[in-house]
Amino acid sequence: MKLYHSLDDFPISDRRSALTIGNFDGVHRGHCVVIDELKRLATKHDAMAVVFTFEPHPVRILKPEAAPPPLTWIDRKAKLLAELGVDAVIAYPTDLSLLSLTYQGFFDQIIKQKVNACAMVEGPNFHFGKGRAGTPEKLAGLCRDNDIELTILDPSIDGGEYISSSRIRNLVRDGNVDKAREMLTRPYRIRGMVTHGAARGRQIGFPTANVDAIDTLIPANGVYAGRATVDRKSHWAAIHIGPNPTFGDRMSKVEVHILDFDQSIYGMPIEVDFISRLRDICEFDSPEKLKSQLNNDIADARKILRTH
Numbered sequence: 001m002k003l004y005h006s007l008d009d010f011p012i013s014d015r016r017s018a019l020t021i022g023n024f025d026g027v028h029r030g031h032c033v034v035i036d037e038l039k040r041l042a043t044k045h046d047a048m049a050v051v052f053t054f055e056p057h058p059v060r061i062l063k064p065e066a067a068p069p070p071l072t073w074i075d076r077k078a079k080l081l082a083e084l085g086v087d088a089v090i091a092y093p094t095d096l097s098l099l100s101l102t103y104q105g106f107f108d109q110i111i112k113q114k115v116n117a118c119a120m121v122e123g124p125n126f127h128f129g130k131g132r133a134g135t136p137e138k139l140a141g142l143c144r145d146n147d148i149e150l151t152i153l154d155p156s157i158d159g160g161e162y163i164s165s166s167r168i169r170n171l172v173r174d175g176n177v178d179k180a181r182e183m184l185t186r187p188y189r190i191r192g193m194v195t196h197g198a199a200r201g202r203q204i205g206f207p208t209a210n211v212d213a214i215d216t217l218i219p220a221n222g223v224y225a226g227r228a229t230v231d232r233k234s235h236w237a238a239i240h241i242g243p244n245p246t247f248g249d250r251m252s253k254v255e256v257h258i259l260d261f262d263q264s265i266y267g268m269p270i271e272v273d274f275i276s277r278l279r280d281i282c283e284f285d286s287p288e289k290l291k292s293q294l295n296n297d298i299a300d301a302r303k304i305l306r307t308h
């Protein structure tokens with residue numbers, strides 16, 4: 001799989017493209033159905049399976065104050081799409097000139113000229129071009145006139161509701177990482193850098209890696225079972241998000257206690273997968289009571305992680 005950060009680098013060759021366009025934030029089960037159809041079309045036309053995505057999300061340019069933090073960073077999005085069998089991801093550096101193209105302009109300049117599409121697939125809620133004026137019906141007309149095969153899929157539903165990145169963002173925001181995991185192709189993941197905390201963790205027998213510089217959505221305050229990847233190795237972990245009320249510390253932090261691990265990882269990049277929510281953050285009467293709860297949390301985390 002190849003990731004292109006500019007359309008100028010994308011090779012226009014004899015091999016045409018089966019194309020899908022969208023944000024693909026998080027890469028969820030609805031996206032999987034889109035990619036399955038993309039691969040079918042690519043095989044049928046002997047074409048490359050190409051995803052055109054926007055980096056950053058158009059809302060970040062058009063209405064930054066309303067833009068939610070994303071679920072994924074671009075390299076992870078591309079990796080998840082590669083796991084589904086995509087040949088190329090174009091991460092278009094979103095700018096106002098792209099966003100001001102009419103849907104006809106976008107079709108002519110991008111879909112036809114730059115990507116050389118012979119087939120396309122989109123979901124039923126797909127909109128493109130200035131003011132989101134391009135609908136699936138309008139795309140169907142343009143594709144018909146230009147001999148491009150188009151599939152518009154039925155919606156992928158879970159529990160009677162449409163699966164979407166926005167819905168998964170709400171789940172993560174509410175701390176429901178279990179349900180988010182079911183809708184995503186992989187558990188919800190954040191990344192950051194390990195920084196120094198107040199060094200209390202080690203004193204109470206539970207050292208934690210404090211994670212900073214997180215560039216995606218942070219789950220709701222709470223305690224979670226998950227996995228931490230450091231230096232390309234994955235470890236079981238118990239994760240705390242929120243303040244430390246037991247110590248009168250109101251500052252919200254993301255802290256990761258890596259199980260059965262005793263190495264210095266300050267300053268190193270870390271990635272954290274959220275498997276299951278264990279409980280809310282509580283104020284304990286004493287550090288001893290917090291310690292006893294932490295032992296229970298770790299036992300619970302081990303039980304869950306054994307089966308995931």
Ligand SMILES: Cc1cc2nc3c(=O)[nH]c(=O)nc-3n(C[C@H](O)[C@H](O)[C@H](O)COP(=O)(O)O)c2cc1C
Binds near residue numbers: 239
């Ligand atoms: C799995 C886990 C759960 C935690 N739960 C709580 C909690 O409910 N209440 C609380 O005050 N602190 C909780 N803590 C945070 C500890 O208070 C914190 O790790 C300790 O203060 C160390 O902070 P430091 O890294 O800044 O030194 C939890 C930590 C972990 C790893």
Ligand SMILES: Nc1ncnc2c1ncn2[C@@H]1O[C@H](COP(=O)(O)OP(=O)(O)OP(=O)(O)O)[C@@H](O)[C@H]1O
Binds near residue numbers: 030164167
């Ligand atoms: N549940 C779904 N069923 C069918 N198609 C979908 C589904 N979700 C997304 N798609 C399609 O996948 C492509 C990429 O979707 P995109 O990531 O932009 O939207 P989304 O997941 O609905 O996110 P958002 O909530 O941010 O609008 C589009 O063609 C879209 O219509």
